[in-house]
Amino acid sequence: MVIRIINLIYYIRTQMRLVLINITCVFLFVSISSSAQFYNGTRMDFGKNRVQYSDYFWSHYTYEKFNIYFFEQGKNLADYVARSAHLQLKELEFQFEYKLKQKIQFIVYNTQNQSRESNIGNYPDEALNPGGFARVLGSKVFLFFDGNHQNFDRQIRSGIARLLLDEILYGDDFSDEIKNEALINFPDWYYEGLIAFLSEKWSVKADGKLKAKFNTENFDNFNWLSKEDAILAGQSIWYYIADKYGEEAVVNVFYMSKIQRNFSDGILFILGISSENLISDWSLFFKFRFMKDDMDKLPIDSNNIGRRKLKKRFEYQRLLINKKEDFVSFVTNRFSQQKVIIQNLSNGRKKCILKLGHKIDVLPDFTFPVLAWHPRGDLLNVFYESEGGMNWLTYNVRSKEKIKSKLFQVEKVLEASFSTSGKKIALSAVVNGKTDIFVLDVMSRAREQITNDFYDDRHPVFLNNDQIIVFSSNRQNDSMFVDGNDNLVYGYSSDIFSYDYSRKKSFKFMPQVLFRITNSPQFNEEQPISTGWNSIQYLSDENGIINQWEAKIDSTISFVDTTIHYRFFADKRPLTNYKSNILFHSTNGNLVARIFKPSERHVMSLSKLNKETKELKPTNFVKLIKKTTLNSKSENKIIHVLTVDSIKQKMKLNEDFLFTDYYVFRNEMDKKNTDSVVKVVKSSSNTAFKSIKINNFPTSDSAAPKVKQRNYELLFRTAEISLDLDNRFLNPQYQRYSGGSSYPMPGMNGFMKYSAVDLLENHLLTGGFRISNFFSNEFFLSYTNREKRLDKQYLLYRATHTDLEETKTFIKNVTYEGIYRLVYPFSMVNRFSTTFSIRYDQFIPLSKEISLLELPISHQFWPNIRLDYTFDNTRALGINLYSGLRFKFFTEIYQELPQFKNRMLTYGADIRHYQKIFKSLIWANRFAGGSSIGPNRLMFYLGGVDSWTAPQFNSNLSPSKLPNGSSYAFQTLATNMRGFFQNARNGSAFIALNSEIRWPIVKFLFARPFNSDFLNNFQVLGFGDLGTAWSGLSPFMDSNSLNQQILPIGGDARTGEVVLKTNKEPVIGGFGIGLRTTIIGYFIRADWAWGVEDGLIQRNLFYLSLTTDF
Known part of the structure; x- marks a missing residue:
């Protein structure tokens, strides 16, 4: 009821504002006149480029509330989006008591690198517009898969949340969709932070990032925060509001801010405190919480490799020690420019062997480059994405030789590690929208598939002389080849599993029952490292901070009949108890290298390995998770969903397999319907197979209906409307020389521009006109084709204005120009363009006396070619x-x-x-x-x-x-x-x-x-x-x-x-x-x-x- 009353008040207020804005725009358009309009001054078209390295054949699914667009190898991702979006949209609409009226357009790319080829959001002349800019809000949600379904779900939820909030703020009408900065403008911490909170309320990694920021600065000045830091602060503020005032307070604050068009008033009227006091309370809350968390934890090893502080504003990743312990390698990322660095431990010298990208404002991709040392210790292998494909670089630290080659049949490599012999590489790679484990033969480049399902299988390493492959996965059972159910949205927490590689006899996929080394619902175990026979070390966030753990695999006799049956188990213990998260780790012999980020600078430490068992105590955030889990268990029975195929597979591979946890009638398992599932209620006291419901996100209630796959069709929609008071054109124009006595200025007359684009924004139609008085006007129409790497633009232009010649005669000058422009981008920052045009000028003497009637009408044709090189x-x-x-x-x-x-x-x-x-x-x-x-x-x-x-x-x-x-x-x-x-x-x-x-x-x-x-x-x-x-x-x-x-x-x-x-x-x-x-x-x-x-x-x-x- 409160929300409905707020919406009614907002509607009345909005209508009054729209009337005033329309009157103002009309006045500006008709009241100011000028005598000429031409390009002049410092106006130059700069901007970044989108480079298309590949041609994609797009298809789409059409559902009732959304469409999903995808291309080759993206069908599995599109199916997943259909299931996930159905659930996320339903929950967000319920939370805000608002039904989204727009139909969502999900555009799915298989990798982030491919998504950078997209023209979506690429408006090159946007920075030249001084004002009057109005972008029509579309209903597109831009998605890419980075190998992690948790991040993929976060993107889906974030996109839906943004569309929902935009529609609540600006409406769904064409007139209401026009988003002008003069209407509602919330700061990044408020609006972008709210979207981040709705996509993921809070997490261990977010907790660690915020703690590092508090260790650096006290958030005293929000105006000094970068956009990334402002979003993190905003997400934590909304999390604090939900924790202290309840989830409904989040929605009420947003609706009240919409009414008042002021975020401070929304906070004051709903929470009863000012925004300044709210931020002060939020700061004290987290400072006190982090102080309590640190009381029983140890400081990190702050001795950097090389004894020098690492640079600010750099991200350090993938620290690895080579086998001979004389070199380390790591990756730096600053403003999306990536470098692979090798450092000599004996003299501290560093060498950059690979540099990728440019320092520009694009979303950084932290999933590559991927590093792997050869067992010899002198060959560093680098897997990276460039120019639309996967590349493989081998660098010899002794001879400085580089060998580059292409890696085919995989869309993305996420992790890699060599076998003991150095002849094979275990890869976690993305193929057809699935993250699976592969083994690559170094000599033949042949690829054998280890896992083949819809779970995210990551961080593979060889163990026990290459007999076993250990990896992390978010799978909820220990069977393989489990097809993704229509009802299943996969869990987020990952555990460590082992695969018996010695039983694999061919390159074909061979399913087997996996051995689960860890089993910790709601917490993550990642980055396993082989440290000896049946021994691994890995990272776990079980206590709320990512620490290093050790696991030793052992066995005991389970029962004896005609043979002895063994039951395997893992003995696990924590090796560290730090105050800050371990982001990456590498162990070789007695040396261990780790990357932390306790403040604004990273720390890369190298020290002797201490194997003493540490006692870990949970952080306040983890205590809250466990408390919430206990409360939910007392209310709901826990349901686990198993596919019949998975049970059949276990029985087929292992005749001794006993399905002891659940009781299922055999006739149900023998049914021919392979899509059937078994749902069995398990005792609520045991959380080993808890139904997946992380961060209050639902995982299954009903499947999105299956639809027919259709080809992409070219349809245009409004992209931009501009009512401008300045002169702006796609190609510079020179005035005809008037004798040096004057320079007619463009003036501040009204200029209307309208743009339309197709869904993928490969085709852009733009038209505009300016009418300053009866003697001066301009019109132009432009079409741009950006589908291929070579962009093509066609532009028609007409202008009329009056000049005063040196003879004091008024001349009406009518100019027509046809332009054909070709733009070839070399990268995202530089391009070369060629423009062909022909200009026709007609000069008509205006008669103010009889003698002027005899003056002839003259004409001029000026073809021209323009060449330019641009860097930005x-x-x-x-x-x-x-x-x-x-x-x-x-x-x-x-x-x-x-x-x-x-x-x-x-x-x-x-x-x-x-x-x-x-x-x-x-x-x-x-x-x-x-x-x-x-x-x-x-x-x-x-x-x-x-x-x-x-x-x-x-x-x-x-x-x-x-x-x-x-x-x-x-x-x-x-x-x-x-x-x-x-x-x-x-x-x-x-x-x-x-x-x-x-x-x-x-x-x-x-x-x-x-x-x-x-x-x-x-x-x-x-x-x-x-x-x-x-x-x-x-x-x-x-x-x-x-x-x-x-x-x-x-x-x-x-x-x-x-x-x-x-x-x-x-x-x-x-x-x-x-x-x-x-x-x-x-x-x-x-x-x-x-x-x-x-x-x-x-x-x-x-x-x-x-x-x-x-």
Whole structure:
């Protein structure tokens, strides 16, 4: 009832707001006019690329509430999504008392590396839009499989939760779907943290990450948190709210925040405390809990390998010791760039043998590279994904030789380890959407399959002279080849199993009964390592912290009839009792290497192995799990689901198999229906086969109905609607040269753009128009095909505007242009593009007297070719804030037809570097230059800023003369040069240097984000500009108009002229301060600048503009 009342109030309030917003948009669209619209200034299209290495044939399933799209080898994943999504959607709708109206589109990729080829979410010109941006919320959920069904379920649940919350906030109507930042804007810790909480309430690993953050900082300033840290903090805050105030409080706080459009009010009205006090209570809660957890635990071994602190903001993984104990190898990951490092233990020297990816804002993939030392100790094998396939690198640490090859028939390798002989490798690999164990013959590359089911089988190692393979798995029984039931969503907790490899006689799959070494429901055992005969070490989170354990396999006589029957068991004991999680471990002889992350830095320790048994006490989080489990056992009987096939298989392989735990009638097992299942109630006092229900997520209630597989069909939907007050086009346009007396600016007239895409966003349709008055308008239509690696774009453009010629005659200029663009990406950060276009200009004299009627209509045809190379590895730190490098080199060739003597060649560069100083305080620098040669030239007007709302043109500086009878054909602006009007310098070439310190001052002074974009995005700038423009070989040549002034004699009769040598300094500069923020979704710039000319500081100029900085 409370939620329904809240929704009613919200509906009334929303309708009133929509009316006001529509009135405002109409006013902005019709009230501002301008005389011309063309590309100018610092506008350059940068952005990352999506590289398609393979062609995929897409299919889909259609269900009542969702569709599932997948391609080759993805059918098993699609089936799993159908079962899981059915359950997750049902629970989330029940929790929020809301039925999702949109039909969900699940798009499934087999690996994360393949998902990076997708064009979904790739909008290259998004950063150029200063405001008025409106993205239509789609109903797509983007999924990829990393070999772990727990992570896969988390993605499914996270995607459904995001769609559900978005629809509750913004509605499902087309008019309501338009998401504008001016409407509702919650901070990342609140919104993204809530989605993370709904996808996984809490876990041991999340507990360890939060503890490490508290050891580093006290979360005093949420504005300084990275997005990843903000999400972790938010997830823990929602977990704290649910724990203290109850699960229903989470939903009520969200609905109240929606009504108030303010997260602080939602917290205050429901919980009765301010958001500041809530965060303070949350901080004290976890600090006290972690302090209690650490009281009976030992500090980690903090002696790093090499005795040096590891770098901040680096992730360290897969630490391995070689057999000779003289080298270690590990993987680093920073901003998705991965490196494989080998370190010599004798001298501490490090060598990078492999570098993958770039430092950019993409979701990092921690599943590769996979490392494995050969038993000889001098060969490191690396399995990694690159350019759409699996690769295998062998590196010799003695000879430094590298051997690279391809690894086929597997989609992903997750772990690898060599046999004692070095002739075989045990792999955990993904094939057809299943994570199974394989053995690879090193010489023949032949692959034999060990497991073949739907459970996640990981971390295989050889044991007992290669007779046994030990691995971790989330299977709930010890049989193999169990087909995934339609009713089954697999459990998350993993145990250690052993497989008798000596019984396998061929490369074909041979099922057998596995031996379960560990059995700990709700807790995970992973990363087994062979340490001797029948002896392994592994990692377990049984007490709430991941520690190192040891297990020894032994046997005893079970019973005797005609032969002696043995029962195998494992003796397990903990070897460590640390305060922090062990992330990776490696043991060789008496040495043990471990990776921890107790704070912001990782620790890679190497020490002697201590085999003393430790006493472990559970953390408060584990105590809560056990308490919840005991309460649930007293209420519900525990049901375990077994397939009949699994029981048959055990009896077939082992005649002595006795099904002692459950009693099943034999006639039921003999039924021919292989899909039948047996459900037997077990005593609730025994938790060995507890029904899987982790984190309150249901595992089975009914199967999603089977549907027919259909081919993907091309259908378009709305992707983006933009009502903009700035000029933005996909291809730069030059103005026709108007004599140097003025530069008609685009102005702030309304510009409407509409985009439509297909589901996979491989095909993009875009159209837009601008009507500023009866004499000026623009239209364009574009189609882009991004399905293959080579992107193709077709664009049609028409513009009409009026120019005032030097003869004081008004000329109506109608421009048509057809553009064909090819873009070839080399990687995610660099690309080469070629643009072919033909431009047609029609010049119509406007008659204001009879004599003008005789002037003819003229025409010009200008075909041109543009070549450009673009590099961009920048990372966004916030709006208008970046870190990294981007640059573009380009050249253009213009040829007029049929006047073959009229042609123009331009070339230029734009290089930008952004240096992070502290948190989001950055230093931005830009170098830009351009020139033109040939019979026709391009006029550059240096001065001013982009999108200046009140532009001023310096009419006192005449155009510079060109050598060899050349003439100007087009004109454009060269910015930034603050402190001067446009045309402070001009010519056929220019150079500009810009330097800025950008300081988001509000984020530094206040600890919590505000519910206002104006404050959250408020920035203070200090800037300096330097540059010049000239014609000829040098700015100091007399031919430049700057260096001489022509004074007419005789008035209008002009009987003569006097040439005055001015001898001015061609290089000018400017400095000043600026303010930046967003208002109603628009980015506003205000600058106060002082120009410096001939060593003298000029008067202050004020600039107001609507655009982001370079």
